[in-house]
Amino acid sequence: MKKLLLLLATLFLPTTLLLAASVEAQLANSEVVQGNMAQLRIVAHGNRAAFPNIKMIGDAKVLGSSQRSNNSISYINGKMTTDRSTSLVLTFAPQHDMTIPAYSVNIDGKIYKTNPITLKVVKANAPQTGGSQPFALALKADKQSVMVGEPLLVSVYFKVGRSVRLSQQPQYQKPDFKGFFTKELGSEKSYMQGNYQVTQLDYLLTPEKEGNFTVGPATAKVGVADMSRRDIFGNYGTVWTPIASNTIDIEVKPIPDDTDLVGNFTLQSSLDRPKTKANKPVNLTVRIEGEGNLEDFEFPAYDIDGVTVYSDDAKVQTQVVNKHIKSSYVKKFVFISDHDFTIPSKTISVYDTKTKEVKQLHVPSYKVEVAGNKAAVVSQSSPAAGIVQTDIKPVTPKGQDNAGSKAKSVQTVAWWMLAAAFVLGMLVMYLAKFLPAFKRKPSPFKEEEALKLLYGHMSEDKAVEEMVRKLYAKKSGDKSVQIDKKELKAMVERFRG
Secondary structure, eight states: HHHHHHHHHHHHHEEEEEOEEEEEEEEEEEEEETBBBBEEEEEEEEOEEEEEOOOTTTTEEEEEEEEEEEEEEEETTEEEEEEEEEEEEEEOOOOSSHHHHHHHHEEEEEEEEEEEEEEEEEOOOGGTTTOOSSEEEEEESSSSETTTOOOOEEHHHHHHHHOOOBBOOOEEEEOOOOTTTEEEEEEEEOOOOEEEEEEEEEEEEEEEEEEEOOOOOOOEEEEEEEEEETTTTTEEEEEEEEEEEOOOEEEEEESSSSSSEEEEEEEEEESSEEEEEEEEOOOHHHHHHHEEOOTOOOOOOOOOTOEEEEOOOOEEEEETTTEEEEEEEEEEEEOOSOOEEHHHHOOEEEEETTTTTTEEEEEOOEEEESSSSSHHHHHHHHHTTOOOOOOOOOOOOTTTHHHHHHHHHHHHHHHHHHHHHHHHHHHHHHHHHHHGGOOOOOOOOOOHHHHHHHTGGGGHHHHHHHHHHHHHHHHHTOOOOOHHHHHHHHHHHHHEE
8 A cells, every 4th residue: 555655656746836935915805995894815825934923004903813724736737736825814994095015924934025005995974974884883082182191081982773683782892092091981872863873982091101192993793684594493694794993093292290180170178076085086088079080099198107097999980071071089098096196288289281280289287186195094004003012022920831832832733734734735736737627717708808897886896996906907017916816707797797
């Protein structure tokens, strides 16, 4: 059998030709409607092909990439010809007429270049103008020139004609927001606009740094019912069409002055009480609100010697009112101490984009008086304070020598037994680690969660107040604090409901 195969190979070898290495670029369509996808195919003929890493085609971002290989054999004039081809398929959404540049491909160690190709982009009849386009994606921004930290609103509109019957939910991919902090605002909005059903998604963008950036495109695959075919259950088939929105160029300029916020804001602060008792909490509330973005803002922390400070996560709300971004920021601080203290003032700088000026928002300092200071607590808890003790040995009465010796002997024995019991207990604890039944079960809650839960019940129980103090201290890095896990678990279960 091997000899037969060798003979056949010998007979065919002289007549077998391998196509010469080459490369070419092809467009699926030389003309596309703006908003539809274009497809570029680069085909390399040869044994091994190495394509360049193409991220952009002109000024359009590559949205999809795939690669495949194919082997073919053909007979021409009695001669067998073999061809190995490798294809790179790139999908993109052009916004205007463009010339696709030449690309270099390494084939079997040699460089080959494609020819440039012209692509024509036709303006679409936008749905809002009453055109015949069945569906489309559009991207709009309320500003195209902002400063670092100045927010802008970007909205995506997906429009479907009333007569279009969708068989599947569209497969939506949000725009590329590289260079911006991004948050989706609320849920999607749906409404009718002429003969079209419009779905709107709003995004809050805050520039991270200065420069020129391109937002988008948003893309989607739309599944339309194919009325010409049905499955065995009578359901219509689906024809998927990829679409893309336009892109938006955003200029981000530097802020003239280094500030904490950009926008128009006001600040209010309030202290719930100027006087308190030792180890009783005092609450400071800071509220900032106005026009601009507060999503990424963090109020500076307080650090006061001898005072435990705790703060909850800030509550931030953002909404669009008459096409303006309105934000509110509320943060609460808790101060616990056993002596008088002062909460220092804080200052936040804001660059006002309307007045082009830097404003200062102030949180004033607050003096807090604490009744029952630390010194008083110590004096009350030390009954021996102020008493001078001397090392005077008592006189032993006659007849009590033997009784004293016996007492001393009994005391010595008691200490010996106590030491032995301690060593035995340590040994039992060590051995218990290796027994599954004695292994400690993990705590079903975290101390951070317990702290937030118990804080609201401090005034109800002194034990809870003391536990909160310990949790605060441990959170601040005090490693000397010891917390009774059983006691903490009981408290959490008591208030967790």
